[in-house]
Amino acid sequence: MYRFALLCITATAALAACTPASEHARDVAAANSADDKLTVGVVQREIHVGMTGSDVASVLGSPNVVTSNSGGGETWIYDKISTQNAYSGSSGGVNALFLAGVGANAAASATTQRTLTVIIKYDATGRVSDFSYRQSSF
Template identity: 40%
Template sequence: MRYLKYALLPIVGLLAACQSAPQQINNIQNAQNADARLTLGMIESQLHKGMSSASVVEIFGPPNIVTSDDNHQEVWIYDRISTMRAHSNSGGWTTILILGLNNSANTSTTSQRTLTLIVKFDGQKQVKDYSYRYSNF
């Protein structure tokens, strides 16, 4: 009976650790959804001067940085960086009598995109001006 608790302790610990996996998946999906809201198309079609700060948050989510300009007006900065990696592996195995030949080819590509949106507000918390920068390399 004494050994039973030592056997059950790792199992209970493992089950407790597994319970947090759905929460981790949910957090990742929420982060991906927030990133999906900030696209060039969304900026060009949804953002306009005179828009309230509440509407900006509704469309793009919370900003990464909140600061102020030289005139002490609020400035929001949205900054997104995404990296895409693709890897391809092809190969084959040929047998000649007892000897084997392995032919394989590996290719990989990496690309990165950055999107920075800077939104300047006036004293009434309405969009005064905005600019964005996009790069793909």
């Protein structure tokens, strides 16, 4: 009876460890989709001509670079560069019971680099007069 229970527990644990690579890829994608303040969607949806600098800062956070222009206004530059490396893998499974783990691996990995530059120009009264952005992904 004891051996049968041990075999059932071991088999259940081994089957639970058999995760296909497609599930690992989905888990990796979900881990990389964390919310971030500085995205193209946020810029398109939230930034408008006429906003104050404090309104922009509450939406996007602090800029990376601030410069003054000759007309008394400022230019704020947000520059985001990210490299994401993710790996998900498992080994073992049913083959581990019978073949000591030989050939029982499933894995997925992904590397993505993205850049986003947002340029916001303010007039002399401190309100957004113009803004632009550029995004790349590779």
